Amino acid sequence: KEIREANESGDLHIHNLDTLGPYCAGWDLYDLLIKGFSGAPGKVASAPAKHLRSALGQAVNFIFTIQGEVAGAVAFSNFDTLLAPFIRYDNLNYQQVKQALQEFLFNMAVPTRVGFQNPFSNITLDLKPSPTFAKQPVIINGKPQNETYGEFGEEMKIFDKALYEVYMEGDKNQRVFSFPIPTINITKDFPWEEPAFDGIFEASAKYGINYFANYINSEMKPEDTKSMCCRLRLDLRELHNRGGGGLFGSGNNTGSVGVVTIDLPRIGYLSKTKKDFFGRLARLIDLAKESLEIKRKTIENFIEKGLYPYSRFYLSGVKKMRGQYYANHFSTIGLVGMNEALLNFIGEDIGSKRGRRFALEVLDFMRERLVKYQKETGNIYNLEATPAESTTTRLAMKDKEKYPDIITAGTKKVPYYTNSTMLPVNYTDDIFEALKLQDKLQCSYNGGTILHFFLGERVSDIQTVKNLVKKIFENFKLPYITLTPTFSICPSHGYLAGEHFFCPKCTIKQPCEVYSRVVGYIRLVSQWNIGKVQEFHERKEFKIKQTELAKT
Secondary structure (H helix, E strand, O other), X not given: OHHHHHHHHOOEEEOOOOOOOOOEEEEOHHHHHHHOOOOOOOOOOOOOOOOHHHHHHHHHHHHHHXXXXXXXXXXXXXXXXXXXXXXXXXXXXXXXXXXXHHHHHHHHOOOOEOOOEOOOEEEEEOOOOOOOOOOOEEEEOOEEEEEEHHHOHHHHHHHHHHHHHHHHHOOOOOOOOOOOEEEEEEEOOOOOOOHXXXXXXXXXXXXXXXXXXXXXXXXXXXXXXXXXOOOOEEEOHHHHOOOOOOOOOOXXXXXXXXXXXXXXXXXXXXXXXXXXXXXXXXXHHHHHHHHHHHHHHHHHHHHHOOOOHHHHHHOHHHHHHHOOOOOOEEEEEEEEOHHHHHHHHOOOOOOOHHHHHHHHHHHHHHHHHHHHHHHHHOOOEEEEOOOOOOHHHHHHHHHHHHOOOOOOEEOOOOEEOOOXXXXXXXXXXXXXXXHHHHHHHHOOOOOOOOEEEEEOOOOOOHHHHHHHHHHHHHHOOOOEEEEEEOEEEEOOOEEEEOOOXXXXXXXXXXXXXXXXXXXXOEEEHHHOOHHHHHHHHHOOOEEOOHHHHHOO
C-alpha cells in the first residue's frame, strides 16, 4: 500500500507498470547462432543459421518476439564479431553484404510493437574481433568450425562499412533508422585512421545515431560491460564476482528486472535540514527496493510457469547455474531533477561548486544503500541516470499541483525536471565546460548514464567528429557520449541539415519533419510529450570550437 501511494502521489515513479515483464534484456547472439530461433511450445522453430541473411533474419525475429516479453530495450553485443564470418562462408561480395544489412535495418524499422512502435534495440559493434571470442571457434549452422573469430578482422571491416553505408542512406526519403542504436567501443588502440570506419563518424555527423563508449580513460574493458538501451550500462564485473553463469559465462544474458526513479526536487523542497533530506531519501529508496523485490519474485514466478517462453528458453543456462532465470538481472534505481532539488534545498544549481558537492554526496549515499540491499537480498542492484522520457513531466506536474511555489524547469503551464544530475538544457553552449562540470557526476553511476551533446545541425567535417570524440575520451572519464545534430526531412527534398518546420527550398509552404534525440533515441519532435517539446525549445545547442580541439 505504501509503495502504491508513493507512486501515485509522485514521491517516486515505478516505470513500465503497463507491461508485465522485466525492464530490458541483453542477449547472447552466440547462443542464438548455436540454438537457432525457437523455444515456445507449438510455435515455429528455426534451425541454426547457415547463411548471413538467415542469421540476420533470426536476429530480427528474435528481437521482435522477445520484445513482447520485456518492457524496454533488447540488446545484442559483439554483433559484427559474430556475424562477419558468414561473409567468407557465403562467399559474398560487398554489394551482397550491403543488401543483407539493408534488409535487416528496414525490417528493424517496421512499427509492429504494442503502441505501433518499432522495437527498442541496441547492437554493440567491436570493429575488430572481441577478445571474448577471438580464440573461440566460429559457429556456422550451429556447429563449431575450424577457424576462430579472431581470423575474421577483414570481414568485420566489410560488415561495418556496409552497415554504416545503409545507416547513412536512410530510408526512401532519407529518414533516419532510429533502431537498432549502435554502440561503438572507443578503446586506447581504436583505429582512428581506418577508412572502413569513417562511416561511423559520418553517421554521427549527419544523424547522431551512435553511442560512443569510453574505454580510453576507464578502468573497465569492453568485455566488462553490456550496453542495453537509452543509457543502461551493466557492469558485468558484478556478475563475474558471483561466479560466472550460463553456457558461455552468461555475461550476455543479463538486464534489469525493473526501474524506480526518485523525485528529488520534492525532497529538496520539503526538507529543512541535511538530515531531513537524507532521511526522506532513505525512506523512498527503501520503498523502491521493496517494489523491485516484489517485482523480481513476481516475474520469476511467471517465467517458471511459462509466461515468457522465449526468455525461459534462452535463460535456461542462468537458471541451471544460479537457480533463478533472472539471477543475472539487476534491480535498477534512478533519480530525476537533481538540479531543481538543489535550487529548492540550497538555492544553488548543479553548475555551482556547492551544488556539485552535494549532488555527489547524494549519489554516494544512494550507491552505498544499494550495496547494503545487495548484501541483504543476494540480488544485484545498480544506480542509473534514468532516461525518464515522460517521468520528468509527470513528476513536475504533480509537484506544481501540490506545491505551487516549488521550483521546476520549463514554464508554469508546462513544467518539467532536468534529467538525473544533468546541467539545465540551456546552461551552456561550451562542450568542455559541460564536461568539466559533469564528469565526476557521470562517473558516479554504476548502472549507466550518458552525456548528450545537442548540435544545431550536421557537422560537415568528419575529422572534426573524430577529433572531438578522441579529445573528450582522452581527457574525461565519463562512460558515454552522443553527438546529436538536429535535422529535418522534406517530402520533396529529403534530408535538410538543422531545424526546418517548413522547407526552405520548396516554392510552396511545405511542412517538414524535424528530428532530434528525445532521450536515448532519435525521434520526430512532433511526437514528443509536451514536457520534452518544451525542453527542446529551451535547449542551448553546443558549439564545436576548433580552437578547443587544437589544444592538447
